[in-house]
Amino acid sequence: MISTVTTPILQTLSLSLTIGTRALFRDLNLTIEAGQCIGVLGQNGTGKTTLLHTLINFRPTDSGEILLLGHHLNAWSRRELATRLGILFQSGTDDMPATVMETALLGRHPHLAKWRWEDAEDIAQARNALTEMNLEALAERDITTLSGGERQRVAIASLLTQRPQLYLLDEPGNHLDIAFQIRSLEVMRQRVVNEGLGLCMATHDINLAARFCDQILLLTGDGEFLLGATHEILTPENLSRAYGCEIRQVAYEGGSVFFPA
Amino acid sequence: MITRHHYILLALLLVLTVFSFLVSFSSGSIDLGFGTVLQQLLNPEAGLQQQVLFELRIPRSIAAFITGGLLALSGVIMQVLLRNPLADPYILGISGGAAVAALATILLGLSGAWISNAAFGGAMLSIFIVFGLARSRNQWSATRLLLTGVVVSAGWGAMINILLTTSSNNSVYSMLFWLMGDLSQSRAGPFSALVLSAGFALMMLQARALNVLARGDLQAAALGVDVARLKLLLYFTASVLTACAVTIAGSIGFVGLVIPHMLRLLGARDHRVLIPASVLLGGSFLMIADSFARSVVAPLQLPVGVVTAIIGVPTFLLILRGSQRRDTEQ
Numbered sequence A: 001m002i003s004t005v006t007t008p009i010l011q012t013l014s015l016s017l018t019i020g021t022r023a024l025f026r027d028l029n030l031t032i033e034a035g036q037c038i039g040v041l042g043q044n045g046t047g048k049t050t051l052l053h054t055l056i057n058f059r060p061t062d063s064g065e066i067l068l069l070g071h072h073l074n075a076w077s078r079r080e081l082a083t084r085l086g087i088l089f090q091s092g093t094d095d096m097p098a099t100v101m102e103t104a105l106l107g108r109h110p111h112l113a114k115w116r117w118e119d120a121e122d123i124a125q126a127r128n129a130l131t132e133m134n135l136e137a138l139a140e141r142d143i144t145t146l147s148g149g150e151r152q153r154v155a156i157a158s159l160l161t162q163r164p165q166l167y168l169l170d171e172p173g174n175h176l177d178i179a180f181q182i183r184s185l186e187v188m189r190q191r192v193v194n195e196g197l198g199l200c201m202a203t204h205d206i207n208l209a210a211r212f213c214d215q216i217l218l219l220t221g222d223g224e225f226l227l228g229a230t231h232e233i234l235t236p237e238n239l240s241r242a243y244g245c246e247i248r249q250v251a252y253e254g255g256s257v258f259f260p261a
Numbered sequence B: 001m002i003t004r005h006h007y008i009l010l011a012l013l014l015v016l017t018v019f020s021f022l023v024s025f026s027s028g029s030i031d032l033g034f035g036t037v038l039q040q041l042l043n044p045e046a047g048l049q050q051q052v053l054f055e056l057r058i059p060r061s062i063a064a065f066i067t068g069g070l071l072a073l074s075g076v077i078m079q080v081l082l083r084n085p086l087a088d089p090y091i092l093g094i095s096g097g098a099a100v101a102a103l104a105t106i107l108l109g110l111s112g113a114w115i116s117n118a119a120f121g122g123a124m125l126s127i128f129i130v131f132g133l134a135r136s137r138n139q140w141s142a143t144r145l146l147l148t149g150v151v152v153s154a155g156w157g158a159m160i161n162i163l164l165t166t167s168s169n170n171s172v173y174s175m176l177f178w179l180m181g182d183l184s185q186s187r188a189g190p191f192s193a194l195v196l197s198a199g200f201a202l203m204m205l206q207a208r209a210l211n212v213l214a215r216g217d218l219q220a221a222a223l224g225v226d227v228a229r230l231k232l233l234l235y236f237t238a239s240v241l242t243a244c245a246v247t248i249a250g251s252i253g254f255v256g257l258v259i260p261h262m263l264r265l266l267g268a269r270d271h272r273v274l275i276p277a278s279v280l281l282g283g284s285f286l287m288i289a290d291s292f293a294r295s296v297v298a299p300l301q302l303p304v305g306v307v308t309a310i311i312g313v314p315t316f317l318l319i320l321r322g323s324q325r326r327d328t329e330q
Helices: A048-055 A078-084 A100-111 A120-132 A148-162 A178-195 A206-212 A236-243 B004-026 B033-042 B048-081 B094-107 B113-134 B142-165 B169-180 B190-205 B207-213 B217-222 B227-249 B255-265 B271-295 B304-329
Strands: A010-019 A022-032 A036-042 A063-068 A085-088 A166-170 A198-202 A215-219 A225-229 A247-252 A255-260
Touching (some): A010 A048, A022 A036, A022 A198, A022 A215, A022 A225, A036 A048, A036 A206, A048 A166, A048 A198, A078 A085, A078 A100, A085 A148, A085 B217, A100 A120, A100 A148, A120 A148, A148 A178, A166 A178, A178 A198, A178 A206, A206 A255, A215 A236, A236 A247, B004 B033, B004 B048, B004 B271, B033 B048, B048 B207, B048 B227, B048 B255, B048 B271, B094 B113, B094 B142, B094 B227, B113 B142, B142 B169, B190 B207, B190 B227, B190 B271, B207 B217, B207 B227, B207 B271, B217 B227, B255 B271, B255 B304, B271 B304
Parallel strands (some): A036 A198, A036 A215, A085 A166, A166 A198
Antiparallel strands (some): A010 A022, A215 A225, A247 A255
């Protein structure tokens, strides 16, 4: 556990986002404390990806502020940001050849001075990440020859190698079989809790969010949102309203599952 | 990450480079032989052999090495910049601009330095036209750059055809040689050596960032790369390297497209290995091709651009087949 738990990993202060003339949400005050995971849910086009891209400073805010580790987002250089923020994109570009190991090692890029080569420590981190994603056997394979799910695991391994303080995940379960969906989020969740990091994931998988997130941001698409503890936000009523489709909840062995009626 | 495999590859390429220089020094309409070449290099004796070696062979071999190195390095950069495996040094129309200017000079009956200076000017003009048209609000999309380059290229192509169809038979012959790429009149001065060294050093400093950029603009930005600045640097570096190569030898096809791919298929995907390997292999390959060009039908000479394709096509296809087999076996 780290001692400086007083500064949140990330804070948004009355953040508003619009695309064109459409308001995605207004006055969002979101706080990700050290050790916390937040899930962002909502219909297609409600701004989940846009929010993640705003948090990593790829697009400007319309109004409001974003603080990373207590400092304004614009106060960080691109490279400083890259040592603290890591993002898993919805889909990667893997048309140039590289091995799985080389791709995982790219996560070390922001940590290394321009002329430095990866040292044994960097390589050990990449190997460790490959092991976590069960990719050791594929380490020397060209990524262009891998399946979609394997590529997603390589992308996650690269993110783990980057060792960010805040994980931003856009559909982390994309292409993954159910075992790897759970496994990859468990690995990241463990790091978040043990090392006092933060995690924010945009997903369509309500059950995955229910299982791993402490807080939920539910975007309803009309500029409004619901934000709160997972069990408060993830109710059949809220979800049915947000998705415009009836969603039911079944309890089992102390947990519950959501499914469309 | 550099592995033992990479060290072995680079060492073999160094040996190949030395060997190619010797081949290039010794072959031509007067065959000197390795023994004579070594003897003359270590202990020059005045005479015909010494004259051929020092006044013809060595300058031409150096021109071939530098041109090959420039083209291969430019090809590596263009392929990352456009994130397109089909990209080559000429894809953005640089050689077209150079060709139009060079052909116009030939049409006017000028020769020698006039042609190469005009070619360089034409190349630079084309670089700035494409740059001006492709950029919108400081945004650089690979697709937009590629489309602009291809369209500008097509425009130059039309002008080349106009020049070819309206010229006298005599000048058409020299124009065709220029267009196919030819080293027989080539001398590479210290300027081109400087351009190659500077381009190489600059790209080695950015090599790790190139690895990241190959994964896409967004991923590169997320890993801390200033993408717009890097792309600007890549565009101008690749362009100047190409302009320089075109100025020395006209547009020699195939080297810039295929040398980087060959090396990637041989395992050099990391740009910190790929960049030096490309310069060495590109240079060696062009020296060998040029040696063929001037000895196969001696005393006649073939344009070296024809030979690069004749040697390169089967070699590349063999390597491609081999790597497919390896991938399916894994």
